[in-house]
Amino acid sequence: MAEAKDKTIEEQRHEALTAEITAKKKEIKERKAEEIKEGFLNPLGEGTSYAEFQKAVADSKKSIAEYCKGKLEKATIEWIENEIKQIKE
Amino acid sequence: MAVVFTGTKLPQSELAEIQQELYQDSATFREKWVDIQEGHKSGTDVYESKVSVTAKAASSGKVVADASITLRADKTPVTLTSIEFSDIVDESTLLDTRFERSMKSGAYNRVSNEFDNAVLQQVTPAIGEALESMIWDGAKSATKVSIAGLVPGAGQGSISAGAQTLVAAMPTNLIDSLPATILYNASQSKNTPGAGLGDYKKVLSIAAVTSATIAAEYAKIYATAPSKVINNKTNVPFIYAPLGDQQLIKIANNAVGAAQQVNFLVEGSGASEKVSYNGIEIKFVPLVGFRVLADPRYLKVIMDLMSDMSGLNIGEVGEGAMQRFIKNIQTLATWVTNQKYITLYGG
Numbered sequence: 001m002a003e004a005k006d007k008t009i010e011e012q013r014h015e016a017l018t019a020e021i022t023a024k025k026k027e028i029k030e031r032k033a034e035e036i037k038e039g040f041l042n043p044l045g046e047g048t049s050y051a052e053f054q055k056a057v058a059d060s061k062k063s064i065a066e067y068c069k070g071k072l073e074k075a076t077i078e079w080i081e082n083e084i085k086q087i088k089e
Numbered sequence: 090m091a092v093v094f095t096g097t098k099l100p101q102s103e104l105a106e107i108q109q110e111l112y113q114d115s116a117t118f119r120e121k122w123v124d125i126q127e128g129h130k131s132g133t134d135v136y137e138s139k140v141s142v143t144a145k146a147a148s149s150g151k152v153v154a155d156a157s158i159t160l161r162a163d164k165t166p167v168t169l170t171s172i173e174f175s176d177i178v179d180e181s182t183l184l185d186t187r188f189e190r191s192m193k194s195g196a197y198n199r200v201s202n203e204f205d206n207a208v209l210q211q212v213t214p215a216i217g218e219a220l221e222s223m224i225w226d227g228a229k230s231a232t233k234v235s236i237a238g239l240v241p242g243a244g245q246g247s248i249s250a251g252a253q254t255l256v257a258a259m260p261t262n263l264i265d266s267l268p269a270t271i272l273y274n275a276s277q278s279k280n281t282p283g284a285g286l287g288d289y290k291k292v293l294s295i296a297a298v299t300s301a302t303i304a305a306e307y308a309k310i311y312a313t314a315p316s317k318v319i320n321n322k323t324n325v326p327f328i329y330a331p332l333g334d335q336q337l338i339k340i341a342n343n344a345v346g347a348a349q350q351v352n353f354l355v356e357g358s359g360a361s362e363k364v365s366y367n368g369i370e371i372k373f374v375p376l377v378g379f380r381v382l383a384d385p386r387y388l389k390v391i392m393d394l395m396s397d398m399s400g401l402n403i404g405e406v407g408e409g410a411m412q413r414f415i416k417n418i419q420t421l422a423t424w425v426t427n428q429k430y431i432t433l434y435g436g
Contacts (some may be wrong), residue, residue, distance in 0.1 A: 027423075049241065078296070
């Protein structure tokens with residue numbers, strides 16, 4: 001308690017924010033690990049990059065369409081395919 | 090009798106009116122379609138506040154500090170950039186043209202009133218058009234590099250590859266356009282404060298916008314926008330869309346036969362025309378690829394004086410030069426606040 005009083009409002013806010021961001025990152029990391037374990041890394045998940053998604057697809061030895069079939073809508077799969085095409089270009 | 094003429098044949102009349110170029114209206118500034126903040130010379134601090142409260146079981150004891158009410162105020166400095174449009178005009182090239190007739194007698198006088206009134210006065214609307222384009226399309230070279238360096242992803246909280254492509258194709262300007270600022274900024278009010286991706290809401294699963302798909306794509310924007318923004322009756326949001334969307338909307342609305350579905354409301358005509366989607370008015374601006382749904386108060390153009398846009402300094406170069414200078418200078422920057430309530434299609 002005494003320590004908190006010694007800190008400025010700015011320092012306290014920075015600490016709280018850093019803790020919040022760290023917790024969020026941990027949550028995202030755990031969720032992604034769980035999804036990969038279950039066999040489908042959702043590309044729409046917060047914090048999932050296309051690089052991570054492409055790796056998951058490559059590891060599955062499937063095409064993007066095959067990997068996402070039944071998990072995402074057709075229009076979303078087409079959009080993601082188009083997005084990845086743009087990255088490759 | 091044969092008629093003989095010797096000499097050069099010339100047209101003996103000319104159209105009195107000099108047909109002017111058509112300039113895009115700078116309605117964003119004139120009609121204040123975004124929040125125009127004047128009175129800033131070189132930089133300013135933007136403040137954002139947020140209060141969050143958590144209910145708890147009532148107690149008859151004394152109130153203790155438990156962080157169940159958070160009062161937050163964040164300050165972000167925004168630097169303005171000064172830009173100018175300037176050049177030297179040498180009217181000697183107007184000798185031997187129709188403009189010569191409006192030059193005062195005396196070999197030193199080469200200023201043509203007719204040229205000033207018909208051509209030079211177009212500099213101001215041309216500047217207006219250029220500024221209107223700058224605030225909706227374009228980015229500083231450093232911002233382009235930063236956006237290209239972001240890690241793309243499909244979900245919320247990451248930039249789409251499509252947005253990176255659009256930014257790479259944007260003109261490189263001295264100021265960042267609003268879409269560039271929405272995508273990348275150094276706000277201290279973001280979830281992760283400081284330079285990086287903006288906190289905007291991204292429209293997912295987008296497709297090419299054509300007259301056949303425009304209604305479906307606008308439905309995606311509408312569905313993605315936070316309910317708080319859509320339901321705000323006091324500060325109503327706008328959809329900011331590329332100029333070409335107006336044509337696509339009207340083609341879509343006026344499709345003949347079974348394909349006809351009137352999804353957009355078009356009221357009035359000419360200057361009083363209003364186009365809306367699900368009750369949200371659409372403002373057509375020089376956006377390229379992106380569309381924005383936002384409360385206009387959250388999209389800011391911070392500048393010294395808006396009338397700087399139309400202020401043109403013209404004078405003699407001096408030291409005997411038979412030339413004049415033209416100079417227009419202004420200071421501005423774009424900024425965004427309450428970013429989580431800004432919906433960016435294409436982001």
